[in-house]
Amino acid sequence: MPSPASVIAVNAPSDDPTDPSQHRVSGMRRGWITALIVGAPLLLAGCNMYPTYGADPGATKQGSDTFKLYSGMMTTGIVIGGFVAVLILWTVVRYRRRSDEMPKQFHENLPIEILYTAVPVIIVGFLFFFTVLTENNVDATQPVNATVTSTGRPVVDITVTAFQWGWRFDYTGLNVGVVGETTNGPNNKGPQMVVPAGETIQITLVSNDTVHGFYLRDFNFSRYAQPGVTNIFDLNVLHTGTYDGQCTQFCGLYHSEMLFSIRSVTPSAFETWASAEVTAGHTLQGSPSGAGNIPPPNTRTTPANAGSSVASSATPKQKASA
Amino acid sequence: MTTTIERPEVITPEVLGGPDGHHPDAAHGDADHGHHEGPSGILNWLTSTDHKVIGKSYMITSLVTFFLAGLMAMVIRAQLLDPHTSLVSYQTYNELFTMHGSLMMYLFAGPFAFGGLANYIVPLQVGAPDMAFPRLNALSYWLYLGGVITMLSGFLVAGGAASFGWVSYAPLSNATNSPGAGGDLWLMALALTGFSAIFTGVNLVATILYLRAPGMTMFRVPVFSWNMLVTAILILIAFPVLFAAVVLLFCDRHFGTHIFSVQGGGSPVLWQHLFWFFGHPEVYILALPYFGMVTDILPVFSRKPVFGYKGMVFATMSIAALSTGVWAHHMFTTGVVLLPFFSLLSYLIAVPTGIKFFNWIGTMWGGQLSFQTPMLFSIGFLLIFLVGGVTGVLLASPPVDFMTHDTYFVVAHFHNVLIGTAVFAGFAGFYFWYPKMFGRMLREGLGKLHFWFLFIGFWVTFIPQYLLGLHGMPRRVASYAPDTGWTALNVISTLGAYIIGFSFLFFLVNLVVSWRKPVPSGPNPWDGHGLEWFTSSPPPHHNYTHLPPIRSERPTWDYNHPEHRTVVHKPKDKQSTSPKGDKQTVGAPS
Numbered sequence: 001m002p003s004p005a006s007v008i009a010v011n012a013p014s015d016d017p018t019d020p021s022q023h024r025v026s027g028m029r030r031g032w033i034t035a036l037i038v039g040a041p042l043l044l045a046g047c048n049m050y051p052t053y054g055a056d057p058g059a060t061k062q063g064s065d066t067f068k069l070y071s072g073m074m075t076t077g078i079v080i081g082g083f084v085a086v087l088i089l090w091t092v093v094r095y096r097r098r099s100d101e102m103p104k105q106f107h108e109n110l111p112i113e114i115l116y117t118a119v120p121v122i123i124v125g126f127l128f129f130f131t132v133l134t135e136n137n138v139d140a141t142q143p144v145n146a147t148v149t150s151t152g153r154p155v156v157d158i159t160v161t162a163f164q165w166g167w168r169f170d171y172t173g174l175n176v177g178v179v180g181e182t183t184n185g186p187n188n189k190g191p192q193m194v195v196p197a198g199e200t201i202q203i204t205l206v207s208n209d210t211v212h213g214f215y216l217r218d219f220n221f222s223r224y225a226q227p228g229v230t231n232i233f234d235l236n237v238l239h240t241g242t243y244d245g246q247c248t249q250f251c252g253l254y255h256s257e258m259l260f261s262i263r264s265v266t267p268s269a270f271e272t273w274a275s276a277e278v279t280a281g282h283t284l285q286g287s288p289s290g291a292g293n294i295p296p297p298n299t300r301t302t303p304a305n306a307g308s309s310v311a312s313s314a315t316p317k318q319k320a321s322a
Numbered sequence: 323m324t325t326t327i328e329r330p331e332v333i334t335p336e337v338l339g340g341p342d343g344h345h346p347d348a349a350h351g352d353a354d355h356g357h358h359e360g361p362s363g364i365l366n367w368l369t370s371t372d373h374k375v376i377g378k379s380y381m382i383t384s385l386v387t388f389f390l391a392g393l394m395a396m397v398i399r400a401q402l403l404d405p406h407t408s409l410v411s412y413q414t415y416n417e418l419f420t421m422h423g424s425l426m427m428y429l430f431a432g433p434f435a436f437g438g439l440a441n442y443i444v445p446l447q448v449g450a451p452d453m454a455f456p457r458l459n460a461l462s463y464w465l466y467l468g469g470v471i472t473m474l475s476g477f478l479v480a481g482g483a484a485s486f487g488w489v490s491y492a493p494l495s496n497a498t499n500s501p502g503a504g505g506d507l508w509l510m511a512l513a514l515t516g517f518s519a520i521f522t523g524v525n526l527v528a529t530i531l532y533l534r535a536p537g538m539t540m541f542r543v544p545v546f547s548w549n550m551l552v553t554a555i556l557i558l559i560a561f562p563v564l565f566a567a568v569v570l571l572f573c574d575r576h577f578g579t580h581i582f583s584v585q586g587g588g589s590p591v592l593w594q595h596l597f598w599f600f601g602h603p604e605v606y607i608l609a610l611p612y613f614g615m616v617t618d619i620l621p622v623f624s625r626k627p628v629f630g631y632k633g634m635v636f637a638t639m640s641i642a643a644l645s646t647g648v649w650a651h652h653m654f655t656t657g658v659v660l661l662p663f664f665s666l667l668s669y670l671i672a673v674p675t676g677i678k679f680f681n682w683i684g685t686m687w688g689g690q691l692s693f694q695t696p697m698l699f700s701i702g703f704l705l706i707f708l709v710g711g712v713t714g715v716l717l718a719s720p721p722v723d724f725m726t727h728d729t730y731f732v733v734a735h736f737h738n739v740l741i742g743t744a745v746f747a748g749f750a751g752f753y754f755w756y757p758k759m760f761g762r763m764l765r766e767g768l769g770k771l772h773f774w775f776l777f778i779g780f781w782v783t784f785i786p787q788y789l790l791g792l793h794g795m796p797r798r799v800a801s802y803a804p805d806t807g808w809t810a811l812n813v814i815s816t817l818g819a820y821i822i823g824f825s826f827l828f829f830l831v832n833l834v835v836s837w838r839k840p841v842p843s844g845p846n847p848w849d850g851h852g853l854e855w856f857t858s859s860p861p862p863h864h865n866y867t868h869l870p871p872i873r874s875e876r877p878t879w880d881y882n883h884p885e886h887r888t889v890v891h892k893p894k895d896k897q898s899t900s901p902k903g904d905k906q907t908v909g910a911p912s
Binding site: 053054055056063065066067069070073074077078080081084085087088089091092095096097098099100101102103104105106107108109112113116117120121124127128131132134135138139164189209210211213215217218220221222223224226227228229231233244246247248249250251252253254255256257259 | 412413416486487491493494499583584589590591624625626627628629630631632633655656657658661662665666669670672673676677679680681683684686687688689690691692693701704705708709711712713715716718719720721722724725727728729788789792793794796797798799800801802803806883886888
């Protein structure tokens with residue numbers, strides 16, 4: 001990356017050309033900045049191509065792509081932000097008032113100004129390029145009936161209905177429905193979605209009341225569940241394990257407790273689990289869209305629309321209370 | 323660009339004199355203005371149309387809302403100290419974060435800048451006797467005060483204050499999900515303050531375009547006033563949309579319309595579009611004035627002119643233009659917006675913002691920097707806003723937004739931006755112009771203590787919040803499970819918040835000390851650059867008895883330092899000027 005600072009160092013001579021120490025400072029500064037710009041990414045790359053910077057490397061194929069983008073952008077941000085921060089601090093220390101001598105009253109330097117307009121445009125262009133690549137991967141979806149999984153089974157199609165305050169997971173092709181309210185106390189971790197590891201899961205995300213956020217930290221992913229909008233996305237969980245999720249979009253009184261989790265199991269264990277659920281009577285019961293069967297409210301008083309039994313019944317109810 | 327005209331002939335005396343035709347350049351006795359001053363004492367404050375009185379009223383009111391919102395933040399942080407702290411109920415917590423955000427965004431950060439400091443300083447900087455429409459200006463203030471009282475009164479009604487977040491997403495904000503008068507009062511408050519902002523916007527545009535003193539061409543207007551002009555235009559673009567959205571939501575709540583509800587064929591996402599079409603320009607309405615303050619402060623304490631003046635002005639314009647096309651980057655996770663378009667425009671805002679950073683550094687480069695309180699706060703702004711800017715570039719990327727949206731990462735990001743601007747740059751401006759407004763100095767020692775506690779407290783509060791967001795903590799939660807591992811970071815963040823709270827005690831003590839034991843400031847305590855430092859502190863009614871020649875964006879400096887003044891070439895010399903630009907300086911090697 002061309003360094004504006006090194007250009008400034010050449011073009012903006014020190015206040016007093018007779019002072020030899022300032023040329024030395026200038027040279028030292030160039031050395032420092034070159035070392036920083038060349039050294040920092042190399043240092044980071046030497047340790048690890050994708051430092052985590054506090055994030056999770058991603059438990060899904062999509063989340064892993066997102067993580068790499070995040071990590072790369074964070075490295076870029078730290079290098080550029082660090083360069084500017086050092087430049088600010090260096091300027092503050094170097095040009096602190098040491099005499100009453102009047103500094104040179106310069107106003108502008110067009111070549112440098114053009115340089116620090118053009119260079120950020122190029123950097124931003126690079127970031128945008130990698131963003132679009134990752135975005136296309138993350139948002140890509142398989143056709144629902146595609147048999148792309150390792151076991152030759154179609155994509156596992158799950159309709160997720162977010163509601164005040166809980167989640168419902170309907171496995172359309174398997175006639176399994178899992179539902180859980182999460183406002184029942186501090187140790188309730190909400191319903192659990194069981195999925196096969198290594199296969200493609202397609203989520204159809206809807207809401208009948210307010211806007212909710214479907215978010216899993218380990219998946220590096222979130223998407224709104226909104227009334228009137230159906231969002232479809234694919235997840236490929238890489239390994240077996242349990243991952244905590246939570247509603248991120250503020251949705252009313254018990255937003256804080258709107259938890260869920262996803263447990264990823266081997267494909268054969270998934271088959272076993274699905275048939276056991278059907279045997280236990282946890283089936284779709286009701287509308288095939290999976291939007292219904294939100295359980296009745298518990299003893300705690302909640303706003304009216306948490307208790308509707310099918311989607312269409314919300315209409316007269318909301319009108320009545322409006 | 324004809325910025326080199328020695329003295330513009332096109333400005334006529336009628337235009338200069340303002341609405342009452344008085345020429346600010348002409349000598350007028352005080353008696354001549356007696357009939358403008360009206361009653362004295364408290365009645366003067368209540369009935370005044372003087373921009374200086376209204377500006378001070380705005381500033382006091384907005385600082386009161388700032389402290390109230392800050393106290394709410396203290397309660398919010400105390401609640402999160404421990405996973406299941408039940409200091410306040412869920413309902414109260416939801417009201418508190420809603421009101422914290424609403425007070426800070428709508429009633430402090432904006433009004434403090436464009437109602438307070440801009441109201442006071444812009445007419446002084448452009449050499450005008452008052453704002454263009456003084457009575458409209460008074461109406462702005464009273465509407466604003468009405469808005470503040472209306473919003474706060476939500477705490478007094480049954481059902482409590484609004485509790486749907488400061489963004490008020492439909493359908494959570496409809497009558498079913500948020501019954502009660504609190505939500506209605508919140509909407510009314512926005513309507514009132516929205517009109518207050520629109521009227522102030524009209525006033526600022528008219529004042530800056532039509533009431534400039536002789537010689538004050540557009541490219542000699544100080545950058546703070548330039549930024550206020552652009553901010554005012556953004557206000558005129560954004561606030562009418564907010565008002566429309568608020569009216570529509572009110573109709574949904576009370577008159578049976580279904581504009582934002584699916585059941586009647588409406589669209590909840592429409593609220594998000596309308597809100598953020600206001601909301602994103604609003605972010606720059608809150609940022610640009612503060613950029614302007616820093617741009618005016620850095621040259622004074624560097625004893626140099628601002629570096630790249632025109633670059634600054636054009637960067638401000640680009641930011642404003644781009645800001646009207648990036649609203650849906652708040653909606654990346656809705657799944658119904660065109661990601662690459664909004665992503666690219668959001669990225670591009672980094673370019674003019676970067677230009678500003680390098681211009682600020684260029685202003686200090688080669689200067690003689692002294693670190694009085696306004697300068698310290700300005701440098702604090704540079705460092706804090708830098709981090710907010712870098713994390714903002716990350717969030718312009720939809721996949722990165724997917725992983726951090728609605729988590730504490732975003733909370734930390736926008737506090738980095740807004741505390742950097744409205745608090746660090748805002749208090750830089752306050753410390754800088756306080757002597758002009760009250761004719762007395764604030765104490766340096768207390769000011770520096772305020773800065774250092776605030777600066778350290780800021781990082782202690784918000785670095786843990788970035789990490790909490792990356793560890794998966796959502797925003798707006800009143801409790802969290804103990805096994806999430808978020809407790810330690812929350813404890814550190816709360817500690818930092820209380821350091822921030824503590825730092826403001828130094829500020830309050832400073833105000834009291836300066837009031838009890840005044841140290842007179844004189845007209846120009848900082849060796850300032852702008853026209854405002856030429857008149858007395860506080861300025862007389864209608865601001866100026868005489869004006870210096872205005873030959874650059876820093877007329878007071880030129881007057882006080884004739885050997886180092888900015889010299890402007892006449893147009894006939896222009897072809898012989900160097901590519902470095904058409905300005906040169908006397909008494910310095912070039």
